Amino acid sequence: xxxxxxxxxxxxxxxxxxxxxxxxxxxxxxxxxxxxxxxxxxxxxxxxxxxxxxxxxxxxxxxxxxxxxxxxxxxxxxxxxxxxxxxxxxxxxxxxxxxxxxxxxxxxxxx
Amino acid sequence: xxxxxxxxxxxxxxxxxxxxxxxxxxxxxxxxxxxxxxxxxxxxxxxxxxxxxxxxxxxxxxxxxxxxxxxxxxxxxxxxxxxxxxxxxxxxxxxxxxxxxxxxxxxxxxxxx
Numbered sequence: 001x002x003x004x005x006x007x008x009x010x011x012x013x014x015x016x017x018x019x020x021x022x023x024x025x026x027x028x029x030x031x032x033x034x035x036x037x038x039x040x041x042x043x044x045x046x047x048x049x050x051x052x053x054x055x056x057x058x059x060x061x062x063x064x065x066x067x068x069x070x071x072x073x074x075x076x077x078x079x080x081x082x083x084x085x086x087x088x089x090x091x092x093x094x095x096x097x098x099x100x101x102x103x104x105x106x107x108x109x110x111x
Numbered sequence: 112x113x114x115x116x117x118x119x120x121x122x123x124x125x126x127x128x129x130x131x132x133x134x135x136x137x138x139x140x141x142x143x144x145x146x147x148x149x150x151x152x153x154x155x156x157x158x159x160x161x162x163x164x165x166x167x168x169x170x171x172x173x174x175x176x177x178x179x180x181x182x183x184x185x186x187x188x189x190x191x192x193x194x195x196x197x198x199x200x201x202x203x204x205x206x207x208x209x210x211x212x213x214x215x216x217x218x219x220x221x222x223x224x
Contacts, residue, residue, distance in 0.1 A: 032211060043115075043201055044215040089154075093211055098169065101154040 002027045002094055006102035014110050017080050021105045023073040023090035031093040035064050035075050038087045038104070047088075048075070080109045114138070115216035117202055122221045130189040132219050134202030142205040143185035144213070145169075145177065147198040154201065160185055192223045 003026045013019050023033070032051045036044040048057045048064040050073070056065040063076040073090055087104040094100065118133035134143065144159040146169075156169030158177040166177050174196060178186045185204075189196055202216040 034213060036215075041199075041218070041220070043217040044203075044213075046212060046214060049212045091154075091213070098156060098159070099213065103151070103153045 002030075002092060002100045004090060004092055004100045004102040006088075006090060006105050008105060009103065010106040010108075012108040012110065013080055015080060015082060017109075018076070018078050019080055019107070021075040021077070021088050021107070023075070023102055025071045025073075025092045025100070027094070028068045028071055029094065030068065033064075033066055033073050034091050034093070034099075035062075035073075036089045036091065038089060040087075044089065077107075080107075082109045082111050085109050115202055115204055115214050117200075117216040117219050119219050120217060122219060124189075124192050124221065124223050126193060126223060128189075128192050128223075130192050130221065130223075132187040132189075132200055132202075132221070134185045134187070134204075134216055135183055136204040136214070137183065138204070138206070138214075139182065140204040140214075141182075141207045142211075143179065144203040144205075145175075145185065145187045146201045146203065147171070148201055148218075149198050157187065192221075194223050197221060197223045 005024045007022050034049045035047045038044050050057050050066040061078040066073045085108050087106045089104040091099045091101045115136045145157045146154045148154045160166045160179045176188045200219045203213045205211050
């Protein structure tokens, strides 16, 4: 059974810091991995999608990497801003076409 | 931009009531999904659909049913609401089984009293 773990559960940093969020999964037989952002009481917004054949994806200040063999992904946020404060979730798509979500990392960026 | 909308942001229903949650996507996506999100449990898949009139059970289908009469609309039905169905309900869609980038609606927070 696929398990997805995100560490840390919560993170607080001062504005301007670079930071890394971690996602690990137990079954390497995945089709892709997706990172989402969720603001309190809202739905999920897709940030980055990495296909299983890819090693990383970049969008603006965000960079996500994928190491399938070790079952890990990282989301790197450069020059963090207070507006980045949210919960970040990763999800892996399994070969049988469903997704497993991590519990998320709650990020607070202090001005 | 893909848009996924849900009929209500907040709902309060009584135990035993029949509840309908509606989800509509406007990008001709084939696949649609219903999740619930609870603190400490994350997102769990209730039902999904790959085509009109087609449905498949997810991890926690008990107490729920779904309907997909049109490609753009996927409804979640609570036949007889119970307090343990108080949750945030999230609808999502993907273009097809290949691209599989999920787009989510804003969520419906349902409270059953």
